[in-house]
Amino acid sequence: MAYLLGNAYxxxxxxxxKPGVFIPRPETETIIDVACDLFKDKxxxxxxxxxxxxxxxxxxxxxxxxxxxxxxxVDISEKAVNIARENISLHKLENRVNVLRTxxxxxxxxxxxxxxxxxxxxxxxxxxxxxxxxKREPFQALYGGISGMDIIKRIIDITPRILKKxxxxxxxxxxxxxxxxxNTDIYGLxxxxxxxxxxxxxxxxxxxxxxxx
Ligand SMILES: C[S@@+](CC[C@H](N)C(=O)[O-])C[C@H]1O[C@@H](n2cnc3c(N)ncnc32)[C@H](O)[C@@H]1O
Numbered sequence: 001m002a003y004l005l006g007n008a009y010x011x012x013x014x015x016x017x018k019p020g021v022f023i024p025r026p027e028t029e030t031i032i033d034v035a036c037d038l039f040k041d042k043x044x045x046x047x048x049x050x051x052x053x054x055x056x057x058x059x060x061x062x063x064x065x066x067x068x069x070x071x072x073x074v075d076i077s078e079k080a081v082n083i084a085r086e087n088i089s090l091h092k093l094e095n096r097v098n099v100l101r102t103x104x105x106x107x108x109x110x111x112x113x114x115x116x117x118x119x120x121x122x123x124x125x126x127x128x129x130x131x132x133x134x135k136r137e138p139f140q141a142l143y144g145g146i147s148g149m150d151i152i153k154r155i156i157d158i159t160p161r162i163l164k165k166x167x168x169x170x171x172x173x174x175x176x177x178x179x180x181x182x183n184t185d186i187y188g189l190x191x192x193x194x195x196x197x198x199x200x201x202x203x204x205x206x207x208x209x210x211x212x213x
Contacts, residue, residue, distance in 0.1 A: 002017045002023045003017065003018070003019050003023070003136065005017075006018065008023050008024050008055075009024075010024040010028070010029065010057040010061065011029055011032055011057070011061045013057075013060070013061060013064070013091070015055050015056070015057055015060070015087050015090075016055070016083055016086050016087055016090065017055055017083065018079065018083055019136070020077070020079040020080075020138055021054060021055050021077070021079050021080050021083045021138070021141075022054040022055065022080070022137055022138060022141035022142075023137060024054070024055060024057045026197075026198055027172070027197035027198060027199065027201070027203050028057070028058070028118050028172055029197075029198070030172070030195055030196070030197045030198070030203055030204045031058060031116050031118065031170050031171075031172060031204055032058070032061050032062065032065070033195075034170050034195050034204055034206060035062060035065075035114065035116065035170055036065060038114070038168055038170070038206070039066065039113070039114065042065055042066055042067060043066075043067055043068055044066070044068065044069075044113075045068040045069065045070070046066050046068070046069040046070075046113040046114070047069070047070050047071075047072075047110075047111065047112045047113050047164075048062055048066070048069050048070070048071045048072075048112060048113060048114055048115070048116065049071070049072050049073075049074070049105070049110075049112045049114075049115045049116070049162070050062070050071060050072070050073040050074070050115075050116050050117065051074055051104060051105060051115060051116075051117040051119065051155055052074070052075060052117050052118055052119045052120070052141075052151070053073035053074060053075045053080065053081075053084050053099065054075060054077075054080050054083075054084070054118070054141065055080065055083045055084055055087055056073055056083070056084030056085075056087040056088055056097070056099065057087075058073075058116050058118065059071045059072075059073035059084070059088075059097050059099075060087055060088060060091050060093060060097060062116065063091075063093045063096050063097050064091070064093075069096065070096055070098075071096060071097045071098070072097075072098050072099075072100060072110070072112075073088075073097060073098070073099045073100070074099070074100045074101070074102050074104070074105055075099070075101065075102075076101065076102065076103050076104075076140065077101075077138065077140060077141070078101060079138075080141075081099050081100075081101040084099045085099050104151070104154050104155060104158060105158055105162065110162060111162055111163065111164045111167075112162055112163060112164060112167060113164055113167050114163075114167055114168045114169065114170060115155075115159060115162070115163060115167075115168070115169040115170070115171075116169075116170050116171070117155055117169070117170075117171045117172070118171070118172040119144065119151040119152055119155060119171070119172070120140065120141055120142050120143050120144045120151050121144040121148045121149070121151070121152060121172070121173055121174050121177065122142045122143055122144055122148055122174070123144065123145075123146065123147055123148040123174075124145075124146050126148065126174075127142065127143055130142070148174055148176075148177060149177065149180065152171070152173065152177070152180075155169075155171065156169075156189070156207070159189060159207070159209075160188035160189060160209065160210060163189075163209040164209065165209055166208070166209060167208070167209045168192065168206055168207065168208055168209070169189070169206070169207050170204060170205075170206050171204065171205050171206075171207075172203055172204055173203065173204070173205050175201045175202045175203065177205075178194055178202050178205070181194070181205045181207065188210045189207040189208065189209065189210050190207065190208040190209075190210055191205075191207060191208075192206040192207055192208045193205075193206050194206075
């Protein structure tokens with residue numbers, strides 16, 4: 001339906017959507033709620049990174065809430081990047097949200113107060129059982145490798161390098177992936193918590209920058 005209408009709602013805002021771009025889901029709103037809880041001062045000039053931005057929903061809603069923030073939004077898909085740019089100009093945020101087409105994140109010397117991400121995280125088995133309407137969405141937006149962890153692990157690998165001291169990564173995951181994060185010392189990050197989505201599933205993991213950041 002979202003593809004037919006050419007738009008979808010997220011956090012009560014309207015966004016353009018096209019075939020080839022992931023349709024935003026209500027459970028992803030948990031990322032915004034968690035960010036608001038962690039960063040109480042909404043006027044602080046925060047630097048935020050949105051990895052796997054898709055239509056740009058997380059970057060745009062965060063820019064509206066954190067009124068002095070600067071945000072970089074990245075995605076590997078040309079279609080996603082184009083729609084994200086359209087949504088950024090629709091919401092008149094060109095001066096604070098910048099989109100890059102890139103694989104995860106370039107080897108840039110930048111640091112962020114927090115990172116958000118809703119990466120592809122479905123496993124081989126889950127991909128075989130997805131409903132027909134989800135099959136219309138881009139494979140690259142859904143499939144996370146055999147265990148669903150391929151992109152997640154790559155994001156976690158680079159996070160300690162680009163997160164400021166006392167920074168956080170707030171990431172959507174599948175409830176069955178929770179156990180991977182309980183012992184995040186191995187990634188140079190500290191486990192901070194797991195947060196449930198509106199359906200009651202453990203959906204968002206939060207990791208904090210480690211002692212060496
Ligand atoms: C589940 S969608 C999430 C989109 C959006 N953040 C949302 O929540 O609606 C995952 C996105 O990750 C992007 N993606 C997949 N692999 C990537 C990679 N290696 N680097 C950057 N983006 C990637 C896909 O193109 C897709 O837009």
